Amino acid sequence: MRISVALAQLPFPETREESVEAAVAAIAEAARNGASVVAFPECFVPGYRAPDRNVLPPDAAWLESAWAVVANAAGEHKINVVLGTERLVPERELPLASALVVDASGNVAGFQDKVQIDPSEETLYAAGVGRNLFQTAAGLRFGVVICHEGWRYPETVRAAVQRGAHIVFHPQFHDSGPAGGFHSHAVRCRAAENTCYFATINYAVAGSPTTSAIAAPPDGEIVALQPAGQAGLLLAELDLSLATGLLASRLKS
Numbered sequence: 001m002r003i004s005v006a007l008a009q010l011p012f013p014e015t016r017e018e019s020v021e022a023a024v025a026a027i028a029e030a031a032r033n034g035a036s037v038v039a040f041p042e043c044f045v046p047g048y049r050a051p052d053r054n055v056l057p058p059d060a061a062w063l064e065s066a067w068a069v070v071a072n073a074a075g076e077h078k079i080n081v082v083l084g085t086e087r088l089v090p091e092r093e094l095p096l097a098s099a100l101v102v103d104a105s106g107n108v109a110g111f112q113d114k115v116q117i118d119p120s121e122e123t124l125y126a127a128g129v130g131r132n133l134f135q136t137a138a139g140l141r142f143g144v145v146i147c148h149e150g151w152r153y154p155e156t157v158r159a160a161v162q163r164g165a166h167i168v169f170h171p172q173f174h175d176s177g178p179a180g181g182f183h184s185h186a187v188r189c190r191a192a193e194n195t196c197y198f199a200t201i202n203y204a205v206a207g208s209p210t211t212s213a214i215a216a217p218p219d220g221e222i223v224a225l226q227p228a229g230q231a232g233l234l235l236a237e238l239d240l241s242l243a244t245g246l247l248a249s250r251l252k253s
Contacts, residue, residue, distance in 0.1 A: 001241065003140050005167070006030035006038040007201045007234040009212040009226045012175075016046030016056055020066045023083060024073045026233060031077035033235055036104075036138060039082035039169045041203045042114075042147050043097050045070070046086070048173040048203075049124045058095040060088045067100055067108070075106020080136050082144060084171035084201075087111060092126040099144045099171055101134050109134050112144035116153050131156065133163045140240065141165050147172040150190060150200065151183060157190045157198065161248035166240045167197035175205040183210045188220030194248040197238055204231035217242045 008026040013019035023045055030038035042048055045066050047055045063085065074081045081102040086095040097114040113128020135141045143160025150157060150170040157168045168190065174183075190198040195217045202210050211228035214236050215221065224236035 001139060002237055002239050003037075003138060004033075004035045004235060004237045005199065005214070006033065006035035007199055007212040007214070007224075007226065008038055008040050008044075009202060009204045009230070009232060009234060010041070010044065011204045011231050012053065013044070013047050016062065016066070019045045019047055020069055023070055027070070027073045027079060027081060028077055029233055030235075031079040033233065035079060035235060036136060036140065037080040037082065037142070038233075039199060039201050040084045040171060041201050042084045042171040042173040043086050044084040044171075044203075049086075049095075050173065050175065058086065058088055063087060070100070071102045071106045071108060074102040074104065078104045080104050082142075082169050082171070084146075086125070087113070094124065094126040096128045097121075097125045097146055098128065099146060099169070101144070104137060112146070114146040114149060116149045116156065118148040121148075131159050133160060133165060140167070143168045145170055147174070150198075151186050154190065154193065157196070158194055158248045158251065161194040161196045161245045162251070164245065165196060166243035167199055167238065170198060170200040172200055172202050172210065174202055174208050174210040176207060177209045184213075184222075187213055187215045188222065190220075191215035191217055192220030192247075195246040196243045196248065204229055214238075217244070218246075
């Protein structure tokens with residue numbers, strides 16, 4: 001089976017309203033280009049809470065209305081959406097960095113919260129619990145790992161593939177830092193060591209050391225790459241017969 005996916009590498013939104021408008025526009029564009037799934041960067045709605053970014057305080061009611069707009073767009077354009085966002089839960093003082101998954105009928109399939117929090121984020125976000133697997137009506141199975149999880153904790157990707165994921169989406173926020181091989185090698189390794197597709201999605205930020213890309217099984221070849229800092233929709237057609245999960249399934253604990 002072959003399936004087309006889109007990664008929306010977009011500028012950091014100036015306002016939370018702009019984040020929703022940009023997401024809806026990208027959903028429509030991805031659908032026009034034949035994508036079955038479109039994925040967004042980490043916490044794109046309303047924007048990642050970096051100390052140097054002007055993001056309003058968490059607002060549960062606003063988030064619910066934003067998610068409804070995105071879900072309506074997904075249903076209207078008949079495309080699955082993996083939306084980097086945040087959510088509030090009663091027992092936590094801080095928001096959870098999360099990904100909202102909406103199916104092509106516009107129904108909310110669930111959330112994947114960020115479980116592994118980077119030390120620099122401990123005053124920004126709370127850690128979530130548990131890992132979920134999602135499936136589209138066409139039969140694509142996928143997991144979501146968020147930023148730090150995918151770079152530093154390979155087992156998060158393996159957990160999804162062991163449950164049958166063909167692809168793992170990796171919403172991230174990375175606006176500065178030294179350029180080097182670690183992150184690009186990590187993208188390739190996640191695909192090769194699990195025999196799956198690995199799709200990382202960053203913001204379009206000038207000077208960022210990382211970008212949006214898709215690595216393919218069996219050897220982690222980069223099959224789609226968006227130039228770093230350049231806004232746009234990265235599209236790729238994937239051959240799911242290659243995503244066997246062979247190496248992930250052979251892990252002995």
